[in-house]
Amino acid sequence: MAKKINIVTGLDIGTTKVTAVVAERTNTGIDIIGLGSAPTEGLRKGVVVNIDSTVESIKKAVEEAEFMSGVEISSVFTGVSGSHIKSLNSHGIVAVQGREVEEMDVRRAIDAARAISIPLDREILHVLPQHYIVDEQEGVKNPVGMAGVRLEAKVHIVTGAAASTQNIIKSVNRVGLDIDEIVLEQLATAEAVLSADEKELGVALIDIGGGTTDIAVYREGSIKHTAVLPIGGQYLTNDISIGLRTPVTEAEKMKIKFGCANTFMIPQGETIEVPSVGGREARRVSRQILGEIIEPRMEEIFSLVNKEFVKAGYEDQLTAGIVITGGTALLAGITELAERVFQMPVRKGYPLGVSGLTDIINSPLHATAAGLVVYGSRRAARRGTRGGGGWWGRTTKKVKKWFSEFF
Numbered sequence: 001m002a003k004k005i006n007i008v009t010g011l012d013i014g015t016t017k018v019t020a021v022v023a024e025r026t027n028t029g030i031d032i033i034g035l036g037s038a039p040t041e042g043l044r045k046g047v048v049v050n051i052d053s054t055v056e057s058i059k060k061a062v063e064e065a066e067f068m069s070g071v072e073i074s075s076v077f078t079g080v081s082g083s084h085i086k087s088l089n090s091h092g093i094v095a096v097q098g099r100e101v102e103e104m105d106v107r108r109a110i111d112a113a114r115a116i117s118i119p120l121d122r123e124i125l126h127v128l129p130q131h132y133i134v135d136e137q138e139g140v141k142n143p144v145g146m147a148g149v150r151l152e153a154k155v156h157i158v159t160g161a162a163a164s165t166q167n168i169i170k171s172v173n174r175v176g177l178d179i180d181e182i183v184l185e186q187l188a189t190a191e192a193v194l195s196a197d198e199k200e201l202g203v204a205l206i207d208i209g210g211g212t213t214d215i216a217v218y219r220e221g222s223i224k225h226t227a228v229l230p231i232g233g234q235y236l237t238n239d240i241s242i243g244l245r246t247p248v249t250e251a252e253k254m255k256i257k258f259g260c261a262n263t264f265m266i267p268q269g270e271t272i273e274v275p276s277v278g279g280r281e282a283r284r285v286s287r288q289i290l291g292e293i294i295e296p297r298m299e300e301i302f303s304l305v306n307k308e309f310v311k312a313g314y315e316d317q318l319t320a321g322i323v324i325t326g327g328t329a330l331l332a333g334i335t336e337l338a339e340r341v342f343q344m345p346v347r348k349g350y351p352l353g354v355s356g357l358t359d360i361i362n363s364p365l366h367a368t369a370a371g372l373v374v375y376g377s378r379r380a381a382r383r384g385t386r387g388g389g390g391w392w393g394r395t396t397k398k399v400k401k402w403f404s405e406f407f
Contacts, residue, residue, distance in 0.1 A: 008380055009065070010372025011058065011076040011177075012185070013168060015043045015211030015234065016327075018057040019366060020065040022073065023354070023373035030377050031356035034069025035366070036061040045211040045230045046082030048167040055174045062175060075178040077376035079185040079368055080125065080168060081212050083230040084161035089130070090116055092153045101134065101143045101151055109153035118159055125165070126158040126184055130222040139220070156223050158184050183375055185368050186214035186226060191378070192371035193325050193349030193364075194218065203320040205349065206305055206338075207368065208328035210234045213301055217314045225312040229304055233328040236297050243293045244285065250275045254290060255331075261298045262333030263291040291333075298334065302341040318344060325349030329364035 006025040012018065022034035038061040042054030066073055092113030096105055114127045132140040133152035143151060165182060172179055189207050190199075199218040207214040211232045217225040236259070241251035258272050270287040309315040321344045324334060329348050338346040351361055351370035361370050 007069075007071055007073075008373045008376040009073050009076045010188070010369045010376060011062070011078045011172065012366075012369040012372060013043065013048075013054065013058065013079065013171070014040075014081075014209050014368070015046055015232065016040065017210070018054075018061040019369040020058075020061040020073070020076070021361065021366065021369040021373050022065050022069040022071060023356070023377065025377050025380065028355075030354045030374060032354050032358065032361045032370070032373070033356055034065040034067075034071070035357065035360050035369070036064025036066070036068065038064070042171075043211065045232075046080075046209070046228070047084065047164050048171060051167065051171055051174070054171040058171060058175050058177075062177070073177065075180050076172065077180050077183055077188070077372045077379075078168060078172055079188055079372055080160060080165060080182050081185040081209070081214055081228055082160070082164055083212065083228055084164050085125075085158065085184065085226070085228045086122075086160075087156060087158045087226040088116070089224070090114065090155050090157050092155070094151050096134075096148050096151050098149050099147065101146050101148060103144055105151050106132070106143060106153070109151050110155060113153045113155040114157060116157065121162055122159045123162045123165065124157060125160050125182060126156075126187065128156040128158070128187075128223050130154045130156055130224065131220070141221070156226070158187075158226060180376060181379065183372060184226065185371075186216040186228075187223070188371035188375045189214070189325060189349070189368045190216050190218065190223075190371065191374040192351040192353070193323055193367050195352065196221070198320040198323070201320040202314070202317045204305075204309065204314070204318050204322045206322060206324045206326075207349075208232055208301065208324065208326040209368075210327065213305065214326075215305060215308055217309070217312065217318070219314070219317055225308075225314060227308050227312075229301070229308070231301055231304065233326075235301075236294055236328070239293050239297055240290065244274050244290070245277060246274050247277055255294070258287055258290055259294050260287075260291045260332040261294055261337045263288060263295050265333045265336070266291045294331070295337065298328075298331070298337055299341060302338055306342060321345030321347070323347055323349040325364040325367040327365045 010021045020036045024031045038057045040057035042050040090113045092109045094108045132143040134148040202219040205216040213229040215227045241248045271284045335346045
């Protein structure tokens with residue numbers, strides 16, 4: 001297979017599936033040229049619990065993406081999620097001494113903001129600048145060149161469990177891939193599904209995956225709050241399996257094909273066939289019953305998300321409303337239910353700003369994987385390289401070498 005220098009690959013390692021998206025950076029934007037997906041049972045609530053199963057799923061997804069794109073994948077931007085992810089806002093102050101602010105001063109202010117105390121078993125994944133304050137002038141996006149005595153940086157810091165992150169690195173390295181960067185999944189997803197206007201006005205992203213629900217709040221163009229709830233689409237599937245006494249695999253198929261999060265939208269008298277367990281004959285039940293199982297669970301998830309908004313203090317600052325994405329966003333009636341719970345405008349999030357295989361990628365199901373290549377493309381463009389360097393690149397190469405010596 002050929003190698004191309006402008007290739008960026010995103011690897012979304014989710015609770016129920018692994019998705020690899022290959023994109024090519026061109027003069028006109030980002031072209032999606034390959035996609036591969038494989039189911040996995042190696043994760044639970046976004047955390048790796050079975051290395052071998054995860055490795056096998058990554059291998060299948062990457063091979064499928066390589067076959068479709070016709071290029072060899074050597075490194076990836078990998079998403080991370082899970083209930084171990086924690087975030088906080090921090091504040092750093094440095095002296096400028098009345099001269100113009102330089103890039104070095106900005107770095108010093110960010111370093112001061114990231115100098116927080118965290119447990120030894122955790123590590124910082126992202127330090128995301130929100131805005132700067134030069135003397136008493138707030139809301140500065142780029143302070144370089146401004147004159148002042150004091151520079152302050154307000155940042156959003158994301159931390160994760162070191163062991164969970166290392167298990168992701170180990171799984172990816174065992175497939176023979178380097179990691180360009182570990183990226184918080186909702187941060188990547190936001191790159192693909194949120195517009196600049198929404199981020200400026202105030203918007204919340206809700207990414208409902210199989211095992212987790214990822215939340216990100218943007219306002220004034222920068223990220224203000226992130227959180228991960230350990231609940232997702234798998235809970236709907238399990239409820240359907242128990243409520244209708246049907247195998248989990250069949251429950252998942254029924255959820256995708258007939259599921260509806262708003263029972264008012266289900267036609268009266270419509271029935272569906274429900275496979276039974278233990279070799280018993282299939283039964284026909286009202287589709288309304290399926291909706292009555294799904295709706296309360298989805299309402300519960302949205303209520304927990306709303307509590308997170310209230311706790312963070314942003315429930316009244318989401319002028320642009322809410323964007324729902326992830327595989328569960330494909331449920332019929334989900335936006336209507338969300339609008340009823342949140343009392344604000346809601347839309348589904350589809351990947352924006354990409355071209356190429358848009359008929360394949362254009363789904364909330366692939367929003368995170370598409371977001372990873374958008375994020376990676378922008379990082380690579382800023383570096384002026386393909387994107388194999390950086391702290392994560394160097395670290396994962398060392399880890400990969402270590403594992404190759406012992407396993």
